[in-house]
Amino acid sequence: MLENRINKRTVFYGAITLTETLPSVQLGCEKKAQAQSTSGSQHKRILLAVDLQNGFLITPECLAVVPKVVAHASQFHQVWATRFFNRNPNFSRQVNWNQMVSAQETELSPALIGVVSKTFDKPSYSPMSPALLQALQTDAITTVAVCGVDTDACVMATALGLFDAGFETFVVSDACASSGGQEYHEAAIKILKRNIGEKYVISLSELPTILSLGLATK
Structure with missing residues (x-):
């Protein structure tokens, strides 16, 4: 009991x-x-500056991109950069283009020192390598704003590659330029609006709104 x-x-x-x-x-x-x-x-957003190297900064329009990147760097989690090296034989064989080989040509603009956190080297138009993808995943990056040169070549290839990989991808149109001239830049912007979405091709003045509110990641 x-x-x-x-x-x-x-x-x-x-x-x-x-x-x-x-x-x-x-x-x-x-x-x-x-x-x-x-x-x-909490979405981490980076600015990816494409190929702002001495050998590509050969027109006033291209040169003007660099100070824009520096001025707006603080609005992003980080600024990353790509750097092109001419190692693909098709550039010589099919396009008859043999530049961007020397150390002087391939160096990033000195103005970007202290702004760029990570740099990714590439031998062709697109930087979408395992190293870049791994870095984006490791740092939990959800959104990438693309700028740089040339709009009609490496900028477009970069934006489409990021889009295909599933990242929210913007192109900052007035922070891009083409060493081939304004007509190539404008043609590329038109194509990008069609391929990644018109509202994802933005201007620098739209950055504060885009970064504070977001679009697809809301």
């Missing part, structure tokens, strides 16, 4: 303790879920 009374008392007080504990456990789980949800909603 005594043992039965003790067991009943243990069950009774255990039930009270469990009843008091459950709400606090549930509250803790809710807070944890809310924190995870809040953390997941």
Whole structure:
């Protein structure tokens, strides 16, 4: 009998303790879920500056891109850069183009020192290498704004590559230029509006709104 009374008392007080504990456990789980949800909603956005190298900065329009990148760098989580090296034989064989080989040509503009956090080298138009994809995933980057030169070549290839890889991709039209001239730049912008979405081809003046509100990642 005594043992039965003790067991009943243990069950009774255990039930009270469990009843008091459950709400606090549930509250803790809710807070944890809310924190995870809040953390997941924080989108990291980078500016990817394409090929702002001495050998490509040969027109006033191309040169003007560099100070724009520097001026707007603080609006992003980080600024990354790509750097082109002419190692694909098709450039010589099919396009008869043999530049961007020397150290002087391939160096990034000195004005970008201290602004660019990561640099990715590439031998062709697109920078979409395992190294770049891994870096984007490791740093939890959700959105990439693309700028640089040439709009009709490496900028377009970069934007389409990021789009294909599933990243929210913007092209900052007035922070891009083509060493081939304005007509090539404008033609590329028109094609990009068709291929990645017109509202994703933006101007520098739109950056504050885009970065604070987002579009597809909201």
